[in-house]
Amino acid sequence: MREKVILETQNLSKQFGGFVAVEKVNYKLFEGETAGIIGPNGAGKSTFFNLLTGLFPPTEGKILFFNQDITSTQAEHRVELGLVRTFQLVSVFDSLSVIDNLILAVTRFSPIFTNKFRFFFRDAHIKNITERAKEALNRVGLADKSHILTSELSYGDKRKLEIAMALALNPKVLLLDEPFAGLSDVEIKELLNLLHKVKKSLTLIIIEHKISRIVDLVTRLSVMHEGRIIAEGNPKDVLCNETVRRVYWGGESCSVDGITDSSDRRRRP
Amino acid sequence: MRNNFLEIVRKVDILFIGCAFLLLAPVLTVQRTNDFIIFCIFVLAYNLLYGFMGRLSFGHMLYFGVGAYASALTAEHLSANPFAAIAVALVAGAGTGILLGPITVRTTGACFALINLAFNQVGYFLALIALAKWTGGEDGMAAFFDNIWIFDLGNRYVVFGFSLLCLLLVVYIMKRLTSSSFGILLRTIKENETRAKFLGYNTFRYKLAAFVISTTLSAFAGALSIINYTYVTPSFIDTTRNVEVIFASLIGGSASIYGSLVGGISYMIISNYLPKYIQRWEMFLGVALLLLVFRFRSGLWGYISETVEKYALKGARE
Numbered sequence: 001m002r003e004k005v006i007l008e009t010q011n012l013s014k015q016f017g018g019f020v021a022v023e024k025v026n027y028k029l030f031e032g033e034t035a036g037i038i039g040p041n042g043a044g045k046s047t048f049f050n051l052l053t054g055l056f057p058p059t060e061g062k063i064l065f066f067n068q069d070i071t072s073t074q075a076e077h078r079v080e081l082g083l084v085r086t087f088q089l090v091s092v093f094d095s096l097s098v099i100d101n102l103i104l105a106v107t108r109f110s111p112i113f114t115n116k117f118r119f120f121f122r123d124a125h126i127k128n129i130t131e132r133a134k135e136a137l138n139r140v141g142l143a144d145k146s147h148i149l150t151s152e153l154s155y156g157d158k159r160k161l162e163i164a165m166a167l168a169l170n171p172k173v174l175l176l177d178e179p180f181a182g183l184s185d186v187e188i189k190e191l192l193n194l195l196h197k198v199k200k201s202l203t204l205i206i207i208e209h210k211i212s213r214i215v216d217l218v219t220r221l222s223v224m225h226e227g228r229i230i231a232e233g234n235p236k237d238v239l240c241n242e243t244v245r246r247v248y249w250g251g252e253s254c255s256v257d258g259i260t261d262s263s264d265r266r267r268r269p
Numbered sequence: 270m271r272n273n274f275l276e277i278v279r280k281v282d283i284l285f286i287g288c289a290f291l292l293l294a295p296v297l298t299v300q301r302t303n304d305f306i307i308f309c310i311f312v313l314a315y316n317l318l319y320g321f322m323g324r325l326s327f328g329h330m331l332y333f334g335v336g337a338y339a340s341a342l343t344a345e346h347l348s349a350n351p352f353a354a355i356a357v358a359l360v361a362g363a364g365t366g367i368l369l370g371p372i373t374v375r376t377t378g379a380c381f382a383l384i385n386l387a388f389n390q391v392g393y394f395l396a397l398i399a400l401a402k403w404t405g406g407e408d409g410m411a412a413f414f415d416n417i418w419i420f421d422l423g424n425r426y427v428v429f430g431f432s433l434l435c436l437l438l439v440v441y442i443m444k445r446l447t448s449s450s451f452g453i454l455l456r457t458i459k460e461n462e463t464r465a466k467f468l469g470y471n472t473f474r475y476k477l478a479a480f481v482i483s484t485t486l487s488a489f490a491g492a493l494s495i496i497n498y499t500y501v502t503p504s505f506i507d508t509t510r511n512v513e514v515i516f517a518s519l520i521g522g523s524a525s526i527y528g529s530l531v532g533g534i535s536y537m538i539i540s541n542y543l544p545k546y547i548q549r550w551e552m553f554l555g556v557a558l559l560l561l562v563f564r565f566r567s568g569l570w571g572y573i574s575e576t577v578e579k580y581a582l583k584g585a586r587e
Contacts, residue, residue, distance in 0.1 A: 053467070079469035091464045093457050100453050107450045108469045120478075124450040169469060 004031045006203060007052070007083075007173055012061035013227075014047050021047040023227035024061070029173065034195075034204040036214045036235065039224035040247075045207045046088055048224065049177050053085045054078045065173075079108075082172030086179060088207075090158045092165070094151035098142060100124070101150055101161060102133035105168040133168070140164040140194060156187035163194070173203045180213050192217065211239070282444075283437050286530065290433055293534075299429045301541060306432045307494045309533035310439050312517045313526065314486030319515075320523030321447055322479050323459030324377065327511050328385030329487055331392040334506025335365050336488025338396060338404060341501040344412040351414040351422060355492045362488020366481035374476040377462075389508045397503045409502030412495050422496060432493055439486060443526050446482070455479055456524075513540070516554060519561050522568025531570045 007029035014022040022044045029035055039045050051058050054075035063071045070078055093101050103124050110129060112118045137143045140160040145153065153161065159179060166174055179195075180188050195217055198204070208214045215221075221235040223244045231241040238244060278285065294302040311333055318324045339361035340354035347353065373384050396404045404410060414422050421427050446452055457465040458472055465472050495501055504510065513536060521532020539557070543550040565572045 055463070074466075074471070075463075076466045076469050076471050079467060085467060087464075091461065091467075093460050093464070095460050096453065096456060104450065104453050104457060104465075104470075105468050112450060118449075120449055120451045121445045122450075123445075123448050124453050125448075165468065 003033070005029065006031045006066055008064040009052070010062040010064070012048070012051060012063065013059050014044075014051055014056075015059045020227050022051060022058075025227075025229055027222070027229060029203060029205060030220075032203055033219045034199045034206070034217060036211075036218035036221045037205065037207050037224055038209070038211050038214075038221065041209065043224040044227040045224050046177055047227075049085065049175055049205075049207060053083060053175060079169060082170070083175070084166045084169045084171035084173070085175040086159075086162045086166050086177055088177040088181060090155060090162050090182075092150050092153075092158050092161050094149075096150055097147055098137065098150050098153065098161060099130065099133050099146040102136050102165055102168055103129055105165040106132045106136065109170055136164045136168040137161075139167065141190070156183050156190075159183060159187070159191065160194075163191075167198065171202060173205065174198070176204065176206045178207050178209060180208065180210070188213065215239070282527070283440055286440060287433060287437055290436070294429065297541075299425050301537075303425070303429045303432050303497050304494075304541075305534055305537045306429075306436045307490050307497060308513075308517070308537055309530050310436050310493065311487055311490035312514055312521070312529045312533040312536075313439055313443050314483050314490060315514045316518055316523050316526075316529045317443065317446070317455075317479055317486070318483045319518055320525065320529070321452065321455040321459065322476065324374070324381045324476075324480075325515070326373075326385040327382040327515075328387070328389030328508065329483075329514055330506055330508060330510050331385070331389035332362055332365060332484040332487035333491040333494075334392060334396065334503075335484075336362050336491025337495050337501045337505040338491075339488065340492040340495045341410055341412040342403065344414055344495075345410065349413060349415040350417060351420065351496055352417065354412070354414065354495070355489070358488045358492035358495075359485055362485040362491075363481055365488070366484030367477075370477045370480040370484075374473065374480050386508060386511075389506070389511070393503060393506050393508055396506050404501075404503075407503060409500055409505075411500045413499065414496065422499075428497055432497065435489070435493060439489070440526060440530075442486075447526065451475065451478070516558070518568075519558065520569055522565075522571035524567075525570055525574075527574075528568050528570030531573075532568060535569060 005028050009025055009027045012022060012025045012027070013020065025048060037045050037048070050056055052063060054070075054073060057072060061071070062069060065078070065081055065083060068081075070081065073081075106129050107113055107119070107124065112122070112129065134143060134146060137146055140163060142157060142160055142164065145157065150158065150161065159182075163176070163179070179191060183191065192213070195204070195206075199217070206214055206218065215235050218235055220233065221238045222229050223231045223238060223241075225247045230247065231238050231244045290302060290306060293305065297305070315326070315329050318326055336358035340358040343354040343357040347357070369388055373381060373388075376384055397406055416422060419427070420431065447455075454465060454470060454475055457468075458476060462472050491505065494505070517532040517536035518529065519532070520535045521530065522528030523532075539550070539554065543553055547553060561568065567575065
């Protein structure tokens with residue numbers, strides 16, 4: 001039962017000087033799936049995300065989104081098409097209140113954005129918008145913190161806020177770059193619960209360093225190593241793939257429990 | 270309780286600002302208060318870029334000067350109607366912004382500051398030498414306006430009233446602009462432009478809009494100062510005078526409308542009265558700047574509002 005391909009890369013490469021960060025990646029994302037990308041640090045996962053979302057252009061190759069070539073499309077336009085991301089280092093606006101962070105996201109796809117007079121001159125906090133912003137905050141459990149300054153939030157709450165902002169943009173595909181990094185165990189559990197809920201209604205790609213966290217969440221797993229995707233498929237199968245075990249865990253056990261700790265081992269290409 | 274009081278003050282702030290300037294007039298003389306008002310408009314225009322969008326310009330006198338020369342030239346060649354002169358100045362200011370904006374707003378930080386300075390130097394040179402035939406070069410030029418209806422521009426009270434109305438209008442526009450979604454977007458551009466892009470906003474377009482609004486309002490201030498002084502000299506476009514508006518922004522606290530006004534007035538008081546007592550008064554400005562940088566990062570207004578908020582919080586708890 002293969003569904004529709006909604007995001008596809010063809011021979012996607014990125015070079016920084018002499019260093020090849022992403023090398024000829026052919027990746028397909030199917031509608032409705034929750035895809036995971038794992039790999040050691042420096043494997044090119046984040047660079048791959050940055051290429052997909054348009055932070056910088058690829059050196060070579062193509063990106064297709066709903067069969068439309070978006071290789072040279074501006075980042076903000078990709079958001080408009082439904083490709084939304086979060087950042088590895090949580091990225092929210094510290095100088096604004098929590099609700100203002102969301103108001104901007106909610107406004108982007110509301111009639112106010114198209115009515116320039118309202119966008120420029122009408123108070124941003126109109127009822128309809130703030131209600132939707134609060135709803136979005138409620139979804140991630142930050143409703144009671146809506147009026148405090150974002151810089152006063154804990155790192156975990158900022159992460160939730162960032163995800164709320166991303167969800168408020170009504171994405172078709174949501175790309176999460178190491179969403180669990182820096183969170184406490186409790187926060188990770190909360191976030192996992194949220195993602196289990198969210199994944200029912202949209203397509204997700206999650207980059208993760210620690211595989212044990214996402215193995216139950218994702219429906220398909222890809223492993224990146226030195227800029228290439230070296231294995232792909234059902235998470236359990238991928239973990240038992242011999243090449244993967246060799247480069248990633250040094251070839252010990254292939255059970256999820258067994259790799260929890262050793263996956264922490266850091267490798268540089 | 271206290272917060273409610275602040276809310277109410279905020280709602281009638283335009284009235285309050287109007288009264289403040291009316292009270293200043295008898296203390297400082299009408300002529301001087303008029304200077305203050307025009308300078309405050311310039312500071313507000315400047316702070317849309319610096320305070321709200323985080324782009325520090327070293328060349329904003331260009332846009333002020335464009336407005337000044339445009340209105341003076343209009344008076345001489347086109348029409349002696351002061352409103353026509355203001356209209357032409359606004360168009361000239363906006364035009365300069367539209368022309369230079371696509372180049373300047375691509376840059377940030379030092380590059381933005383210096384690229385504006387470079388354009389300002391070009392403008393200064395044009396006014397002083399290249400176009401001296403029209404601008405009068407170093408001597409400048411006089412501008413005579415007709416009296417229209419009740420606007421007898423020979424009467425300094427009328428000029429004062431008119432400038433004050435203009436300031437209140439600019440404050441109103443700025444209030445709307447900064448509390449709108451656009452205002453929030455400008456603040457996000459200041460903090461992290463890349464992130465703003467990933468919320469789906471074409472930041473270039475909004476930076477350009479802010480730039481053009483800023484240059485237009487600066488030109489407006491320039492035109493008003495011509496109506497006030499009835500002459501223009503190259504000092505109206507002189508790059509070195511940028512320091513004034515930067516200082517005013519720092520003193521008042523830049524990311525706020527009230528801060529801009531407090532800064533504008535404070536700077537004008539310092540620069541108008543201090544020289545009477547201390548000949549090299551600029552040294553005092555240097556010391557003041559040091560104090561601001563180390564002690565009052567958010568300016569006078571920032572300091573005041575933070576203190577008030579602290580007490581309001583304390584009061585609410587008790």
